Amino acid sequence: NAGVMQNPRHLVRRRGQEARLRCSPMKGHSHVYWYRQLPEEGLKFMVYLQKENIIDESGMPKERFSAEFPKEGPSILRIQQVVRGDSAAYFCASSPAGGAGYGYTFGSGTRLTVV
């Protein structure tokens, strides 16, 4: 029973390029959450999605960042025109329902480095 799969594990982009981060939730989970972890900092919420729906994007920067969770395929976090400040670990988590009583299952993260 595979857990949450994130790829790539490591991603290097030059300033101005686009970064695409993928997340396949755990089997049977329909809710996906993206968090960002900056060096020496905690986890900051970015976005919460269900299939074909963005439920809460209050943590997403207003520009350059977008997320989707299509009917088929993984959830995608997209960062356009990356800057050095985007360098961080991006974690995806999933849960079986939006009910608050479930803990999250996390992926191993994508470490983005902008050079």
Place this chain on the structure above:
Amino acid sequence: AQSVAQPEDQVNVAEGNPLTVKCTYSVSGNPYLFWYVQYPNRGLQFLLKYITGDNLVKGSYGFEAEFNKSQTSFHLKKPSALVSDSALYFCAVRDNGNTNAGKSTFGDGTTLTVKP
């Protein structure tokens, strides 16, 4: 709004001694509370949760946590620490009255170091 505070960046204990990692929370409704552990270069792993019922919750690897409503705290404890417990620990909260019920807010983390 919901928030979590982990007042200690670092906790050091000797192997075999009891450990406590502190967490306090703030929610407008009733809280759902969680502890996660993160090892270097890995994702977070779920340890335990408080939803309702008994205030003392037992979880993975011998960890437990006590929910204290009057102090709005959910401290993580273990009676006898192991060197292998050394990791980064995160407390998280969800407001069960929040329409965005799935969103958890995490503390900044506490680094636990257990010395032999």
